[in-house]
Amino acid sequence: MTDTRLELGRFLRAMRERSPAEAGGRRRTPGLRREELAIRAGISTTWLAWLEQGREANPSPHALARLARALALSVAERAYLFELAGRLDPEAPVALALEEAPDSVRVLVDFAPGPAYGLDRTWRATCWNAAAARLFPGWLDDLGERNLLRYMFLRAEARAMLPDWHERARRLIAEFRADHAGRHGDPVSERIVADLRGESAEFASLWDEQVVQGREGGLRRFDHPWDGHLAFRQFTWIPADRPDTKVVVLHPA
Template sequence: MLDPDQRRLLGDFVRAHRERLRPDAPGGRRRTPGLRREELAARAGISATWCAWIEQGRDVQASPQALGRLARALSLSRAERTYLFELADRRDPDSEAGEAADEAPASLREMVQAVAPPAYGLDRFWNACCWNAAAMHLFRGWLDAGAQRNLLRYIFLDAQARALIPDWEHRARRVLAEFRADYSHNLKDKRMQSMVAALRAESVLFARAWGEQGVLDRTGGLRSFTHPELGPLRFRQHTFTPADRQDFKLVLLMPA
């Protein structure tokens, strides 16, 4: 249940964006700017009464599907749509379906290629979606591994990761705790559930650590590696999230 302040913010937001829209058919002078509530309701396939109650801040139930139709009728941007669902305390069904599975945004790919130190991008499943030459040279067996480029599978299942990372078990546990923070946003995602189930079945450490329920922010810090050609390496890891696609991450390793 939404508190009164949250309902008021939701109503103000919907009304403001309704008043910015142009009517479908030209007509004479109007008493109010933008669309009438009845016109918005018709566009969204919802009742005019429900629309009025939302704008008035009444305690009404708004399903994710109805909010999605309302967002499309209001011609909301991605950020505006996200804000609408956050105000209504609902999960956007579109963000779980196709959008998050898209390829990495161009801004992320360009940033990865623009820097000289190792850099790579992760999608919401923690698959590497882009990387530069320095990252591919550092992470042998992962970024040069063909189709399978999941960071969790690399760390927990690949012997090359154990050789590369001196404090392998500690780092593996930390990465899993960081992933779990993201997992909480995708609890109903069947693909995510299947990925976790497979890792629990294939890795004893993953299964044990998953059961410990650890959760951490991806804060970065010093990272040490023992490269088969370059020897001991130390980096300071930084992780960034694109403002327009928060289901992706940019990971940058600066020499330390």
């Protein structure tokens, strides 16, 4: 029996005992009876008992969604329930697209000592500082392609400036796929992928490799058209108030 299953069981029982009891009848325990919650959620009492006991019950996302509604869980509680169960919430709201960077992103970018920029969930740049604008011609200048993936695969400036372009491009796709996995059904992200598959044979080939990788920092090298050879260490932060965004800072290596 895994600790996660036990924690899921404890959490469900605590939420059930916290829920307002049905009217009528004498109560020895607080909250809803197991049978009452099972009826509300449209599941069997035995299966609910297995969940609360931490047994192997393999809850489906839709069964968890019914439990969340029956327990009137908050947004944070519902997210925690799905996290413990290792499932994606089928009703998770898609964050609204950002026209401007949230303050939590802009403040970090403004105060960064080196090149820094903010990305939304589709990896479109929402803000950047002057150092980043100089470092990335064709992306963060006045005529730039704001989406990082489109810049990487469609702009000649990116290929000319990155001595390890193919390796960087492959890593970028693997990291975007990891981000994209939690947002299946997001029409904006899916449109970007579909468009790039049609516009870049290299993107289509690399995307079909199905490589997935968490976003990592590390050494980034540039053969800059004005500043020559440059090297940076890359660091990425995800703001707590907008986990669908990120801040990338480059520190001279």
